[in-house]
Amino acid sequence: MSAPAVQAAPIWDSLVGQRHVIETLDRAARGDGMTHAWLFTGPPGSGRSNAALAFAAALQCTRAGCGECHSCRTVMGGTHADVTAVRTDALVIAVKDVRDLVRRAALSPNGARWQVIVIEDADRLNDHGFNALLKAIEEPNARTVWLLCAPTSEDVLVTIRSRCRSVTLTTPTAAQVTEFLVRNDQVPETIAAHAARASQGHIGRARALARDEGTRNRRNEVVHWPAKLISLGSCMNAAANLIEVAKHETDAQTAAIELREKAELDRSYGVEGRGKRPREYAPALKELEAGQKRRAKRRLLDVIDRALMDLVSVYRDAIATGVGATTALVNEEIRADIAQLVRRSTPEAHLRRIEAIFTAREQMLEHNVGPQMALESMMVALRLEGERR
Numbered sequence: 001m002s003a004p005a006v007q008a009a010p011i012w013d014s015l016v017g018q019r020h021v022i023e024t025l026d027r028a029a030r031g032d033g034m035t036h037a038w039l040f041t042g043p044p045g046s047g048r049s050n051a052a053l054a055f056a057a058a059l060q061c062t063r064a065g066c067g068e069c070h071s072c073r074t075v076m077g078g079t080h081a082d083v084t085a086v087r088t089d090a091l092v093i094a095v096k097d098v099r100d101l102v103r104r105a106a107l108s109p110n111g112a113r114w115q116v117i118v119i120e121d122a123d124r125l126n127d128h129g130f131n132a133l134l135k136a137i138e139e140p141n142a143r144t145v146w147l148l149c150a151p152t153s154e155d156v157l158v159t160i161r162s163r164c165r166s167v168t169l170t171t172p173t174a175a176q177v178t179e180f181l182v183r184n185d186q187v188p189e190t191i192a193a194h195a196a197r198a199s200q201g202h203i204g205r206a207r208a209l210a211r212d213e214g215t216r217n218r219r220n221e222v223v224h225w226p227a228k229l230i231s232l233g234s235c236m237n238a239a240a241n242l243i244e245v246a247k248h249e250t251d252a253q254t255a256a257i258e259l260r261e262k263a264e265l266d267r268s269y270g271v272e273g274r275g276k277r278p279r280e281y282a283p284a285l286k287e288l289e290a291g292q293k294r295r296a297k298r299r300l301l302d303v304i305d306r307a308l309m310d311l312v313s314v315y316r317d318a319i320a321t322g323v324g325a326t327t328a329l330v331n332e333e334i335r336a337d338i339a340q341l342v343r344r345s346t347p348e349a350h351l352r353r354i355e356a357i358f359t360a361r362e363q364m365l366e367h368n369v370g371p372q373m374a375l376e377s378m379m380v381a382l383r384l385e386g387e388r389r
Contacts (some may be wrong), residue, residue: 011054011065011072015047015201016180017172024167025051029042029058029065036140039122039156040149042169045202049087049120051169052147056083056116071111079210082109085118091296093124098132103142105136115144119122122148123155137163171201181210197330200313205306218245220333222310226318226353226382227337235379242369246303254296261288267357301364304371308357311382315350315357316340322347344384356381 009029012022028034038055040048053175057075058065060082066072072078084104086093100116109115119125125133136158137146146164153161165293172180177196180203181187187210198219199206208215225238262348313330318341320327329335341350360378363369 009058009061009063009065010067011057011061011076013067014050014059014184015054015169017176017201018047018169019050021051021167021169025055025058026064029055029061033165036144037137037146037164039153039161039164039165040147040167040169041151041153041155043151043171043201045199045204046169046171046205047203048149048167048169049118050203052118052149053165056118056145056147059114059116060111060358080113082111082119083116085120087120088124088295090291090298091124093119093121093129095126095132096141097130098125099130102132102136105146106140106141113143115141116147117144118147118149120149123150125156130160131189131318139247139370172203173201176199177206179201179203181206187211194333196266197328197332198310198313200309200330218249219307219310221245222307223314223331224332224337226311226314227334227340227384229379229383231383234382235383236376239372239375239379242304242307242375244277245309246300246352246371247383249303250296250300253269254292258292258296261292300371304364304375305361308361312354312357313355314341318342319347322350341384354383 007359009026012026015022024033038052040052042048053076054065057067057072060071060075060080061069063069063072071080075083078085084101086097086101086315101119105115105117107115134157136144140146148160149158149166150156153166174193174196177199178189178192181192181332182189185192185207189220191210194216195206195209198209198216213333222242229235229238237242251360266283269278271277271281272330284364314334316335317329317331317338318327322342331338356378364371365372
């Protein structure tokens with residue numbers, strides 16, 4: 001008879017469909033299998049950053065993650081003195097920021113437990129950043145723990161990942177996401193089920209879809225495009241529309257963030273109101289504005305990227321329907337459009353369309369091609385004109 005599963009601490013409640021991961025981290029937080037460096041991998045939305053942060057809280061908690069004590073609440077709130085979480089909207093994490101982390105990691109913790117460094121986007125380190133990090137992981141401080149997060153282990157330099165204990169998260173099922181939204185966010189089950197399918201297991205995206213009607217409406221507009229791409233004009237309009245919607249959403253996110261960052265800079269240099277500006281203020285402001293510009297660009301690309309993945313889901317549904325698969329559709333609500341795609345084209349052609357979407361994605365994210373050029377080219381490759389009827 002197998003031993004009963006250990007009752008996991010409450011701090012893990014936000015991890016959906018990750019029972020094996022929870023058991024591993026829970027045991028480590030209690031002293032079984034603990035090590036100085038961990039690599040959390042998993043597809044987008046699987047919760048790798050949430051898992052790392054929950055683990056950090058469990059390491060600081062005397063009850064391995066009660067979720068209620070001061071340590072748990074401050075870690076999850078981002079204010080714990082011994083937990084540093086690095087998040088970035090930039091394309092690459094700057095080497096100087098990595099060196100700052102290495103210097104911090106060499107210090108002893110303020111409290112009695114651990115100094116925890118969480119890098120949520122370790123895949124955005126370049127070779128220089130990884131090399132700056134390597135020595136700190138090779139020769140760790142006895143009370144420092146590194147938690148790195150990346151989509152796959154291949155996104156991390158081999159000399160780094162070989163020194164980390166690997167934790168692999170999986171994409172939760174639609175049923176698991178639905179149950180989570182109903183239980184934790186009190187979302188009506190029909191909306192929760194739609195958000196779970198549409199997000200394809202991405203927890204953050206599912207919560208956005210479940211909570212915000214505007215987000216659902218924007219996605220609904222995107223998934224209707226494939227059946228409408230029948231002329232060059234419709235392709236150009238779709239590309240322009242996608243950029244306009246993405247900019248609108250990005251501007252809404254960016255404005256409040258940039259105002260807060262500017263206010264924090266002014267406070268730190270004592271120039272609130274009409275105070276005299278010290279000599280060091282101008283270069284600091286210039287650096288802030290340059291960083292804001294890079295982060296705004298990344299946010300725009302992230303919004304566009306979500307829309308591209310929504311388009312991919314439509315063509316996958318068309319392929320599945322076209323070959324007679326009985327799996328549930330991601331986009332059940334547009335079954336009529338999918339049936340039209342099946343009638344007017346072939347599974348092979350839809351595969352080529354998916355390839356065109358990933359080509360546009362690579363052009364924008366990796367080769368710095370402008371969104372308008374990449375999206376116009378992509379939309380033309382997606383059109384149905386000339387396909388079978």
